[in-house]
Every structure is written in structure tokens, then in C-alpha cells.
Amino acid sequence: MNTTLTTLAPGARLGRYTVQRIQTLPDIDATFYELRHDLGARHVHISRDDDNLTFCVSFPTVPSDSTGVAHILEHIVLAGSKHYPVKDPFFSMLPRSLNTFMNALTWSDHTAYPFSTRNEKDFFNLLGVYLDAAFFPLMRKETFLREAWRLEYATIDDSASELKLQGVVYNEMKGAMASASSQMYRALGKALYPDLTYANNSGGEPRDIPNLTWEGLRAFHARHYHPSNAYFYTYGNLPIERFLEPIEAQVMSQFETLDLDVSIPDQANFAEPRTLDLPYASSDTEKGAQSLVAWKVSPSHESFDVLRWNVLADVLLGNPAAPLRRALIESGLGSATADGTGYHEDFREGAFSAGLKGLSADKAEQVEELVVETLRAIADEGIPADLVDAAIHQLELSRKEVSNAGWPYSLKLFFRFATTWQFGGDPLRFLKLGEDLSRLQRERQAGDFFERMIRDELLVNPHRVRLTLVPEPALAERTEADERARIAEMSRDFTDEDKARVVGEAVELARLQEAEDDTSVLPTLELADIPRTVPRTEYDADDIKPGVTVGRSAQPTSGLVYLDVQLGVPHLTPEQLDVLPLYAYAVTRSGAGSLDYVGLARRIEAHTGGVGASTSIGTGPDDLGDLRASLTFSGKALSRNAAELVAILGDLLTDPKFDEERLSQLLRQQRSGMEAGVVSAGHVYARGLATAQLSPAAALAERQDGLTALARLKQLTDEQGAPSVLRQFETITEALKSARARVLLTGQKEDLQLDLTPVLAPLTGAATGLLRPELRARTPQARTTDVPVSYHAVAYRTVPYSHPDGPALLALSTLLASKYLLRELREKGGAYGGFATYNAQGGLFTMLSYRDPHTRRTLEVYRGARDFVHGGTISADDLKEAILSASSNLDPLTSPDTIARLRFFGDLAGYTPDKQEAFKARLLDVTLEDVRRVFDTYLREENAAYGTVTGKDPNPETADLGVVYEVARI
Known part of the structure; x- marks a missing residue:
């Protein structure tokens, strides 16, 4: 393969690849290449002047049951392969890489393996590991037992002890399926497509996972993970041959063509609407239900169909003023839109749905009537053209923006077409919307286009389902009882030989987990590959008045303008600080000006790409007591709308309009969102409970955004507390006008003279103050809720950013995470995740578990960390990899929208490039002696603070360890 990009043309051959299409993408300065391999593999490559090299291979995976075979396979292929026969090459590569993204993902009907990195050597290291994992996994029996499921005695070598079901995915899905949002999504697929693969839970239903066999897993891999069923994606600034050659050499040359059919047929249409009620574990029988009305609509492989449904969904539901969303919220039937509300193109035939949560189950029929009647009224009265124009504007702006915020931009491009590509859709049409947008405008001009969609494809469409999640307080206990009964049934006829087999498998699995891998077979980077500098993005800054600083930075923003207004709030009262996150949530969702x-x-x-407000808490680089808190207003717009963006932010700053009814709605919405987040982010809340005992900054953060904040929200909503919050909001608005302000404008050079007067004029910058939040007493904290698993945290206070020990603590965190907690909590303990984190700017070190079946054992693991650090098993390579991994945390992936923000606000906070580079330089010199010393200095048991989110009182298991929790119900 020596053809250059400039000589390529459709029909050209690159080895066994045929170039099918080449198209420029002028909006993003890129070129699109579509290729087909002789084996049948499809390949899209996007050539762009971006060093964040990206790869993904995805496979249509269509499970015929809910054993979780596709999800479990995703875990197992990453756990040892032909050329990398170690236990966990995926996790072993994390500390050997400078990746900007690395993961594997399973959807209802496909599985993808993406990664990205800005280091070319790293890219090809990871490419080799990913290709070998996907196409040549070992899929060992012991890996199946570890990741999928196994029977195991509580004391693994004692068959007289309690028999339990264990497995990483088994425990992960017990936690996942405790989430209402996961339950709703699974129910949506089951209800609308009962005859297709979507009726199954590709992640795995805990009750069905034990039906999966090792042999069945291997057969599923053989059927689905083959080049003839593969969709490849690459992106970056290297010649296309550099991407194709290793794929050909390492994979394609090893296979023959295979005739596969993993297609998904159409779902037969329903003759009449249906209903489906599902129980889920919740003790809130009064307000814990959700009801969703869902329709099957047009196929997801036609780009125009996907476009028109995305636009209609945005018109109907996309913002607080959207007519269907507004009708739902203002009805008072529930507190927020139901999980699953919106348009779904990730099914072969799309779905449109809308509903409410935070209601009693007996109101489900009213919700359905409300949705249908509101849609009928909208169709009859007509949709104002400006609403459709605004929705199209949002779509165009999102397609124009080049941002690595959230996900790498390279993967955002891929996910625009990834799902529909496998349904036979044209990936290019999903990247170049011009033709479809032109058609949409022609259809609109003919009149009544979206109204006819509502009438013809929703109102008279009998393929409709009303889904209701019904809270059942006893479900968790019944599920546990069912699990015990299942185990009893599985072991009813156990002979002594069967018991010995279970003991033998568990003992052997434990032995294999303890055995040291020869990870030298894995590729790695060296410390010399780490860039020693940090970006020094240029900006101009002026103090336009005392206490008000304005920065302007020219960036290649593709015609967008970004504006950030950060207001310091040390002068707010403790009561005002407590409700400040509610203020941030409400201010952009209420009125302003007239x-x-x-x-x-x-x-x-109509005029922006969105505005928002957020709170932040931090400390100075030299003193953990130097506490800073701020409220930041941010927004973005196309340059032609930049003046309107400034005007909107000006109105929000100086003249927000809150009213009691709307505020009551917002408080209920915020409560619903936080309650839903407890199951998915339990480790974050557990960490907050622990760190609040150690640091004033963490104590304030927990009061604002942790479980203390959720308890306050519950009280406010239960006691109709909007009037008291409204009074606080009025005082906050006045106080913000005197806040010390830092304002940053980012855009193309010609946009930097934008008049910022509407934002700057009212700011006086005169306020002063000193934050002194109350520190929570050092008492272990536990919160119980409706979850069958646990989330455990232990935390320690350490040193400020500029202290010489900070880099060693960061290296220690990555060393513990990759070499100790992963093995002890996940591989041996069955938790989905085990982490160690070090917040260098907050001086807090934590160890965490996620979706954890254990309590006492996990605390013992935390206490065993010192023995690991001092045990003599840590090699020079282990430390090198820990430093590599830690350094990647210091060099985040940036883009034009974020790079100036990091520099400007970092400089003003004292985290200058010089200090960052000094931190990195000290990190590269960390020794094993440094790591052991900082552990002994800061991570002593007498300094530990504990936090837990769990399903039951942990004290019976932990009291004799000296950890006695103060327990409360969430």
C-alpha cells in the first residue's frame, strides 16, 4: 500500500481494500473515505489535521436472550488474547498509555471498541492490543467464571459456608438494573419490539445471567466477531495506509470470508396500542412511579427520517418552552419528564416517546391522555415556524462545533453515524446534512409538514405502548429471596464431588488472580514519551475596573463564540451558599428581563447554542485553607448571534425573573435528577460523605451537591418551600452584582472586539469576604437506599498543590488503582469497579468501590493497601507505568472551546503553566521510596474518613473493625 491520499479515487485498490467513496467535509476541514475489504469489512476513515488519532471496531451483536452474552463477551475479549496472554491487557494498558479515551461499549444490538490518543507510538501500541483482543481472544474458562458468573462459597474453601452467586457483570447488572432509567430503557425495547433482539437485555438480567454457558459465549464470538461482520473507523492526520496496513497484517490476513446474517427484521405492527407495567425497587409509592408513552416510527437507516424526527423531538421536547414538555411539566401530574423521553434512533426502527416521572402509578392513564391530547392540539393549532427554525439552528450549530468537551470530537463524529451505519444507512449522509436540510426546507414550504408527522405517524399509529414503572418497596427483598432460591435450586442435588468442584474452581480462580502476569509482552511508552510542557495558550487580559478582569483569546472556533462570566462568591452567607446550586439550576430555566x-x-x-450556570469550589495552590467558591455563567453562539448572547447573559446576571410556581417545578425536577443519580453515581456520593469530614472545601461541596443537598431538596419539595428559596434567590441576585468577576471571550480574531457592556456594566467587583464553612465531625457516614450493591469510600486529607509530596501522592493513586484495587475489588471481589483517586488541587486522597457486593471485605482491602505498598512486589516498571498514567491526568485533551478557558481561569486561580510544569517535573522524578513515604505520612488509619452508600445498615459487618457508621436513609 503506497498510494497517497492525493492520488486516491473511487475504485482504487489499497491492498485488499477498495475505495468506494471520497468526499470533502468542508464544514470541519476534513475528508471522508469509505472502503470495503474483500472479506466484507466496512471501513470509514476521516482524514483531518488533528493529532488525536482514533480507532474503533464495532460488530452487530444480536442476542436472542437476556443472559448478557454480548456484554459479558465485551468484558472477556479484553481479558487476554493470542499475543497478549495476560489476565487483563485492557486494564494493564491503561497505565502504559497516554490515551485520551479508552473503553468498550455494548448497546442493544452492537458492541464497539474505541480508543484515541495524541501519541503516535501509543496509537499503534493500543491498536495491536485492541485488534488482538477483538479477533483472537483466549476466552479462558477462569475468565468466564470471574467476569460472568460463578457459584462460590462465602469462605471459598469451606463448603459448609453460605453458597453465593458472584461475577463482575452479574454484580454490575444488579446495580444497573436498580436504576429506573435502565429499567425504562430495557422496557422500551421489550415493549415496542417484542419479537426482536431488543426484547432482550443485552447487558444481562441478573436472574438470566446464570443461564449463560462458557460454550455459548464462545459460539457467540465465533458468529459475530469476524471481519465479515466488522465496521472499522479511523481518524487523524496520518496517511490512510498507516491505519490500514496493521489491520490487514494482524487481522484480515488471518481470515476467510464468512457468510453471516445478523440482520434485524422489521417488527410487525401492532393492531392496537398496548400497556406494560413493570415493578422496580423503590420505597416511594406516592411519587416514585414513571409513565412513558412510546411509538415505533420510521426506520433509523434513512438519514432524512432521522433528521426530521430529531427536529420534531427538539421542537416538542427540547427546551422548557417546547410545547409537549411544557404541557407535561405544567400539568402537575409529575415532577420531571420520564426517563426515555425523546427520539431514539438506536433501534433499527426508531422510537418517539414522552412521559413523566415523580408521580403515583394510578396517574399513568392520565399521562397517556395528556400526551395524546397535547399532540392533537399541537397538530390542529400548528407549530410556529420560529420553533422549527430554532431547532434547525441548534442542529446546525452542533454540527459546526469542533469540541472535545465530554467525548473526543473524533468519536462524536463516529457516533453520528455508527448505529445507523450497521442498519444499512449511509454514513456520509449523516455527516453532510446539506441535502437533507434542503429537502426538509422544501417539505416545510409545502406546508403542514411536522403537523402531518404528528397526525399520520403518532396519533393514528396503533404501534403505541404505555410503559409504567411501578415502585414496589418489597421488590429488593423479594429479589434477594429469589436469588437465594435460585442458588438453592442450582445446588439442591449437589454431591460431595459437586461441592468439591465449586471449591476447587474458586480456589484455582483465586490462585490465578494472585499469580503475577508477565506484562512485559504488552507494549508500553517510556517516561521520555511524556511531554514535559503544558499548553501556554495566549490571551489578552485587562482589569477594566477594580475586581473585574476581562480576557480575550483568539482560537479556531469554526465561527462560534464562547463567553464565560465567573463570579466569586465568598461574600455570600452560608444559607445563600447552600442554595447557590439551585440558583444556578433555576436561573437559566426561569425568566429574565421582559x-x-x-x-x-x-x-x-433561537440565538445561542445554549447558556448555563454552574457552581465550583476550589482551593489555592499553596494553602488548602484558601477556599474559593464561584458561580459561572457560560454560553456559546454563532458569531452572527454573539451580541444577542451577550445580551441574554446580561439579562440573566442583572434581571432574572423567578416565580413561585415555576420554581416549585424546578425544585421537583432537580430532586428527581439527583435521586436518579444515586444509583449510577453512588461512589461519588460516598466520596462526598467521606471527604466532607476532612476539608472545608469538600464540606461545602457536599452541602451543595451531595446527599445533604438532596435531603434539603426533599424537605423543600415536601414542605412547599419555594417561597423561602425565592427570598434567598432575590438576595443572591443583588449580591452577585458586587461580586469580583473574571470574564473570558473566546472566538476567532474578528470576533474579539465584541461589545461586552451588557455583561460588564452592572458588575462592580467591590465585594470582599472569606469563606469559612463548617467542617463535618469525623464520624463514618452511611446512607441507605434501594440498591442491591454498595459503594464504599475512604478518604484522607493531604497537601496543597504546590507541596513537593503532591506528585508522589498522585503516582500512589494510580499505582494502587491499577496494581492493587483492580485485582482485589474487581477481579477477586466481584465489584464492577475499584479506584484510587488523588485530587491534587483539593489535597484529598480516596479509595472507592463501585457496585460492590461486599462491605467488610472492601474495608479490609483498603486497610491492606499499606502491606501492598511495602510488600516488595512493586517493580520499577510498575512505578513507571503509574507515573505514565498519572501524567496523562495532567495533560487533558483540549479543543478551541476549552483551551483558553483552562489557561485564563487557571492563571487567575494561581495554577499557572509554570506551577503545572513544576508539578509534572516532580512527578517524573518520583521514586518508590517517595511513594512509600507519602503513604505512611498521610494515609494512616487514624486519619481515615469513611463514607458509604448501600442497601442496608453496614454496621453489623464493620463495627468490629472500629468503623461504626452514622446511618440515615436517603
Whole structure:
């Protein structure tokens, strides 16, 4: 393969690849290449002047049951392969890499393996590991037992002890399926497509996972993970041959063509609407239900169909002023839109759905009537053209923006077409919307286009389901009882030989987990590959008045303008600080200036790419007691709308309009969102409970965003507390006008003279103050809720950023995470995750578990960390990899929208490039003696603070360890 990009043309051959299409993508300065391999593999390559090299291979995977075979296979292929026969090459590569993204993902009907990195050597290291894993996994029996499921005695070598079901995925899905959002999504697939693969849980239903066999898993891999069933994606600034050659050499040359059919047929249409009620574990029988009305709509492989449904969904539901969303919220039937509300193109035939949560189950029929009647009224009265224009504007802006915020931009491009590509859709049409947008505008001009969609494809469409999640307080206990009964049934006829087999498998698995791998077979980087500098993005800054600083930075933003207004709030009272996150949530969702919340929402939608407000808490680089808190208003817009963006932010700063009814709605929505997050982010809440005992900054953060904040929200909503919050909001608005302000404008050079007067004029910068939040007493904290697994945290206070020990603590965290906690908590303990983190800017060190079946054992693991650090098993390579991994945390992936923000606000906070480079230089010199010393200095048991989120009182298991929790119900 020596053809250059400039000589390529459709029909050209690159080895056994045929170039099918080449198209420029001028909006993002890129070129699209579509290729087909002789084996049948499809390949899209996007050539772009971006060093964040990216790869993904995905496979249509269509399970015929809910054993979780596709999900479990995703775990197991990453756990040892032909050329890398170690236990966990995926996790072993994390500390050997400078990746900007690395993961594997399973959807209802496909599985993908993406990664990205800015280091060319690293890219090809990871490429070799990913290709070998996907196509040549070892899929050992012991890996199946570890990751999928196994029977195991509580004391593994004692058959007289309690018999349990264990497995990483088994425990992961016990936690995942405790989430209402996961339950709703699974129910959506089951209800709308009962005859297709979507009726199954590709992640795995805990009750069905034990039906999966090792042989069945291997057969599923053979059927689905073959080049003839593969979709490849590459991206970056290297010649296309550099990507194709290793794929050909390492994979394609090893296979023959295979005739596969993993297609998904159409779902037969329903003759009449249906209903489906599902129980889920919740003790809130009064307000814990959700009801969703869902339709099967047009196929997801036609780009125009996907476009028109995305636009209609945004018109109906996309913002607080959207007519269907507004009708749902203002009905008072529930507190927030139901999980699953919106348009779903990730099914072969799309789905549109809308509903409410935070209601009693007996209101489900009213929700359905409300959705249908509101849609009928919208169709009859007509949709104002400006609402559709605004929705199209949002779509165009999102397609124009080049941002690595959230996900790498390279993968955002891929996910625009990844799902529909496997359904036969044209990936290029999903990247170049011009033709479809032109068609949409022609259809609109003919009149009544979206109204006819509502009438013809929703109102008279009998393929409709009303889904209701019904809270059942006893479900968790019944599920546990069912699990015990299942185990009893599986072991009813156990002979002594069967018991010995279970003991033998567990003992052997434990032995293999303890055995040291020869990870030298894995590729790695060296410390010399780590860049020793940090970006020094240029900006101009002026103090336009005392206490008000304005920065302007020219960046290649593709015609967008970004504006950030950061207000220091040390002068707020403790009561005001407690409700400040509620203020941030409400201020952009209420009214401003002369507009109510509906008018403001439409103004924001029509002229910007979104505005938001957020709170942040931090400390200075030299003193953990130097506490800073701020409220930041941010927004973005196309340059032609930049003046309107400034005007909107000006109104939000100086003249927000709150009213009691709307605020009551927002408080209920915020409560619903936080309650839903407990199951998915339990480790974050557990960490907050622990760190609040150690640091004033963490104590304030927990009061604002942790379980203390959720308890406050519950009280406010239960006691109709909007009037008291409203009074606080009025005082906050006045106080913000005197806040010390830092304002940053990012855009193309010609946009930097934008007049910022509407934002700057009212700011006086005169306020002063000193934050002194109350520190929570050092008492272990536990919160119980409806989860069958646990989330455990232990935390320690350490040193400020500029202290010489900070880099060693960061290296220690990555060393513990990759070499100790992963093995002890996940591989041996069956938890889905085990982490160690070090917040260098907050001086807090934590160890965490995620979706953990254990309590006492996990605390014992935490206490065993010192023995690991001092045990003599840590090699020079282990330390090198820990430093590599730690250094990647210091060099985040940036883009034009974020790079100036990091520099400007970092400089003003004292985290200058010089200090960052000094931190990195000390990190590269960390020794094993440093790691042991900082462990003994800071991670002593007498300094430990504990936090837990769990399903039951942990004290019976932990009291004799000296950890006695103060327990409360969430």
C-alpha cells in the first residue's frame, strides 16, 4: 500500500481494500473515505489535521436472550488474547498509555471498541492490543467464571459456608438494573419490539445471567466477531495506509470470508396500542412511579427520517418552552419528564416517546391522555415556524462545533453515524446534512409538514405502548429471596464431588488472580514519551475596573463564540451558599428581563447554542485553607448571534425573573435528577460523605451537591418551600452584582472586539469576604437506599498543590488503582469497579468501590493497601507505568472551546503553566521510596474518613473493625 491520499479515487485498490467513496467535509476541514475489504469489512476513515488519532471496531451483536452474552463477551475479549496472554491487557494498558479515551461499549444490538490518543507510538501500541483482543481472544474458562458468573462459597474453601452467586457483570447488572432509567430503557425495547433482539437485555438480567454457558459465549464470538461482520473507523492526520496496513497484517490476513446474517427484521405492527407495567425497587409509592408513552416510527437507516424526527423531538421536547414538555411539566401530574423521553434512533426502527416521572402509578392513564391530547392540539393549532427554525439552528450549530468537551470530537463524529451505519444507512449522509436540510426546507414550504408527522405517524399509529414503572418497596427483598432460591435450586442435588468442584474452581480462580502476569509482552511508552510542557495558550487580559478582569483569546472556533462570566462568591452567607446550586439550576430555566421562562427559553434556543450556570469550589495552590467558591455563567453562539448572547447573559446576571410556581417545578425536577443519580453515581456520593469530614472545601461541596443537598431538596419539595428559596434567590441576585468577576471571550480574531457592556456594566467587583464553612465531625457516614450493591469510600486529607509530596501522592493513586484495587475489588471481589483517586488541587486522597457486593471485605482491602505498598512486589516498571498514567491526568485533551478557558481561569486561580510544569517535573522524578513515604505520612488509619452508600445498615459487618457508621436513609 503506497498510494497517497492525493492520488486516491473511487475504485482504487489499497491492498485488499477498495475505495468506494471520497468526499470533502468542508464544514470541519476534513475528508471522508469509505472502503470495503474483500472479506466484507466496512471501513470509514476521516482524514483531518488533528493529532488525536482514533480507532474503533464495532460488530452487530444480536442476542436472542437476556443472559448478557454480548456484554459479558465485551468484558472477556479484553481479558487476554493470542499475543497478549495476560489476565487483563485492557486494564494493564491503561497505565502504559497516554490515551485520551479508552473503553468498550455494548448497546442493544452492537458492541464497539474505541480508543484515541495524541501519541503516535501509543496509537499503534493500543491498536495491536485492541485488534488482538477483538479477533483472537483466549476466552479462558477462569475468565468466564470471574467476569460472568460463578457459584462460590462465602469462605471459598469451606463448603459448609453460605453458597453465593458472584461475577463482575452479574454484580454490575444488579446495580444497573436498580436504576429506573435502565429499567425504562430495557422496557422500551421489550415493549415496542417484542419479537426482536431488543426484547432482550443485552447487558444481562441478573436472574438470566446464570443461564449463560462458557460454550455459548464462545459460539457467540465465533458468529459475530469476524471481519465479515466488522465496521472499522479511523481518524487523524496520518496517511490512510498507516491505519490500514496493521489491520490487514494482524487481522484480515488471518481470515476467510464468512457468510453471516445478523440482520434485524422489521417488527410487525401492532393492531392496537398496548400497556406494560413493570415493578422496580423503590420505597416511594406516592411519587416514585414513571409513565412513558412510546411509538415505533420510521426506520433509523434513512438519514432524512432521522433528521426530521430529531427536529420534531427538539421542537416538542427540547427546551422548557417546547410545547409537549411544557404541557407535561405544567400539568402537575409529575415532577420531571420520564426517563426515555425523546427520539431514539438506536433501534433499527426508531422510537418517539414522552412521559413523566415523580408521580403515583394510578396517574399513568392520565399521562397517556395528556400526551395524546397535547399532540392533537399541537397538530390542529400548528407549530410556529420560529420553533422549527430554532431547532434547525441548534442542529446546525452542533454540527459546526469542533469540541472535545465530554467525548473526543473524533468519536462524536463516529457516533453520528455508527448505529445507523450497521442498519444499512449511509454514513456520509449523516455527516453532510446539506441535502437533507434542503429537502426538509422544501417539505416545510409545502406546508403542514411536522403537523402531518404528528397526525399520520403518532396519533393514528396503533404501534403505541404505555410503559409504567411501578415502585414496589418489597421488590429488593423479594429479589434477594429469589436469588437465594435460585442458588438453592442450582445446588439442591449437589454431591460431595459437586461441592468439591465449586471449591476447587474458586480456589484455582483465586490462585490465578494472585499469580503475577508477565506484562512485559504488552507494549508500553517510556517516561521520555511524556511531554514535559503544558499548553501556554495566549490571551489578552485587562482589569477594566477594580475586581473585574476581562480576557480575550483568539482560537479556531469554526465561527462560534464562547463567553464565560465567573463570579466569586465568598461574600455570600452560608444559607445563600447552600442554595447557590439551585440558583444556578433555576436561573437559566426561569425568566429574565421582559420575558417569562417560556420566552427566555425560545430566545436562547433561537440565538445561542445554549447558556448555563454552574457552581465550583476550589482551593489555592499553596494553602488548602484558601477556599474559593464561584458561580459561572457560560454560553456559546454563532458569531452572527454573539451580541444577542451577550445580551441574554446580561439579562440573566442583572434581571432574572423567578416565580413561585415555576420554581416549585424546578425544585421537583432537580430532586428527581439527583435521586436518579444515586444509583449510577453512588461512589461519588460516598466520596462526598467521606471527604466532607476532612476539608472545608469538600464540606461545602457536599452541602451543595451531595446527599445533604438532596435531603434539603426533599424537605423543600415536601414542605412547599419555594417561597423561602425565592427570598434567598432575590438576595443572591443583588449580591452577585458586587461580586469580583473574571470574564473570558473566546472566538476567532474578528470576533474579539465584541461589545461586552451588557455583561460588564452592572458588575462592580467591590465585594470582599472569606469563606469559612463548617467542617463535618469525623464520624463514618452511611446512607441507605434501594440498591442491591454498595459503594464504599475512604478518604484522607493531604497537601496543597504546590507541596513537593503532591506528585508522589498522585503516582500512589494510580499505582494502587491499577496494581492493587483492580485485582482485589474487581477481579477477586466481584465489584464492577475499584479506584484510587488523588485530587491534587483539593489535597484529598480516596479509595472507592463501585457496585460492590461486599462491605467488610472492601474495608479490609483498603486497610491492606499499606502491606501492598511495602510488600516488595512493586517493580520499577510498575512505578513507571503509574507515573505514565498519572501524567496523562495532567495533560487533558483540549479543543478551541476549552483551551483558553483552562489557561485564563487557571492563571487567575494561581495554577499557572509554570506551577503545572513544576508539578509534572516532580512527578517524573518520583521514586518508590517517595511513594512509600507519602503513604505512611498521610494515609494512616487514624486519619481515615469513611463514607458509604448501600442497601442496608453496614454496621453489623464493620463495627468490629472500629468503623461504626452514622446511618440515615436517603
